[in-house]
Amino acid sequence: MNIFEILREEHDNISKFVDKFEIMAIDLMEKNEISIEEYTKAIEFIRVYADKTHHQKEEELLFKAMLETKDEMANNLVNHGMIVEHNLARLYVWELENALKAYQKEPTVKLKLAIVTNTMSYVYLLRRHIDKENRVAYPYGERLLSKEVIEKLNEQAQNYMK
Structure with missing residues (x-):
């Protein structure tokens, strides 16, 4: 698999998680009860897989x-x-974690509103973000980068965090 296939596969996994996170x-809204354990596991998934790995x-x-190409469009896009959206996602998770601790x-x-708000903010952001990367950022990177650079990235992506 090349780097773009790896990243898109990770997007598929994150999208499945985001659907469950929305549920x-x-x-919480319908049943008026919260599983702190489920939310803690969700935050761990986000931090370890969505953020640290992906x-x-x-x-x-x-x-x-x-x-590194010094391309102006790449600079603006990235x-x-x-990067702004990655940091915004991190902020929502940080706010969610603080709300959960306070709620306990x-x-x-x-x-409870803070928990729902930050959960759904993360959900909506990630859905749009994944779509933008799949439809814009990755295709642009595929066109922009040389075959040699992509081959090097493919190797690095295969060995990333092994």
Whole structure:
């Protein structure tokens, strides 16, 4: 598999998670109960798989290579688009974690709202973000980068975090 196939496959896995994450927020609204354990596992998945495995692979391999071309469009796409969205996703997870901790100490409607809001903010952001990367960022990278650079990225992606 090449780097683009690997990243798209990871997107498929993240998309499946995002659908389940949305159901968790709906369940909280409908059933008025929350599983802290489920949310803790969800945050762990986000941090380990979506962020550390996937987003860092993009940032350290693909986006870095795109930026090294000094292409203005790549710079705008990466620095003013994809990286901003990665950081926004991290913020939503951080806010969610804080709301969960506070909710455990004192379960209020306001904190429940914060949990649902940050969960759904993450869900909506990731759905749009994945679509943009699949339809715009990756195809642009495939056109922009030389065959040699892509081959090097393919090898690095295969060995990333092994």
